[in-house]
Amino acid sequence: MMSVPAHLDSEAKEDLQAPSRVPDFCRIAPDVTLGANVTFFAFVNLYGCSIGDNSRIGAFVEVQKNASIGRNVKVSSHTFICEGVRIEDDVFIGHNVSFINDKYPRATSDGGGLQTEDDWTVISTVVKRGASIGTGSTILCGITVGESAIVGAGSVVTRDVPPNTIVAGNPARVLRTIVNAPEEK
């Protein structure tokens, strides 16, 4: 039986305990802030993050502390959302998308021991409202993905993505501006 976050009202707690809402083998830590009607698939691991109303979190997704996910967001399976990432409302995140928050990572500090949180600084990233991140993409840190932008599958995003723009490739380059054709909506 999963532990139910203490801050939820009774209706939300009942919802969370419903098998259809939280499948087996999910860990939703007590410090997670959940909106209404959030749905999960199996093997989700959430701690210290917030998730807005109506969002869907796919299987094998991890969301770290100090990450935030807005309302009506779809996060597809096998995606990793790290500390310092802010995902606004109505965003689509494909499968196996990785975010980054440390540009020059090291396992150990000068003294030789494993690094702690004091040894490095989180670099934030934001995905603006209505944007979509294609499957298998990697989003480097300090990036803003603009409103309603699309990142092509398999991209490595190294620079800000302008709003309403499609980028793709490694490194991701602008393909074109979105003209709101029916298939792009």
Ligand SMILES: CC(C)(COP(=O)(O)OP(=O)(O)OC[C@H]1O[C@@H](n2cnc3c(N)ncnc32)[C@H](O)[C@@H]1OP(=O)(O)O)[C@@H](O)C(=O)NCCC(=O)NCCS
């Ligand atoms: C990028 C994307 C949105 C298409 O955008 P588009 O502007 O319509 O691009 P086109 O299909 O007209 O292709 C334009 C060029 O970009 C290339 N291209 C398309 N997608 C690409 C990608 N993901 N990575 C690299 N290049 C890509 C095409 O090969 C083409 O190259 P060419 O001009 O040398 O022939 C789409 O291919 C894509 O990757 N969507 C994400 C899908 C996804 O991940 N869904 C997740 C849920 S299933």
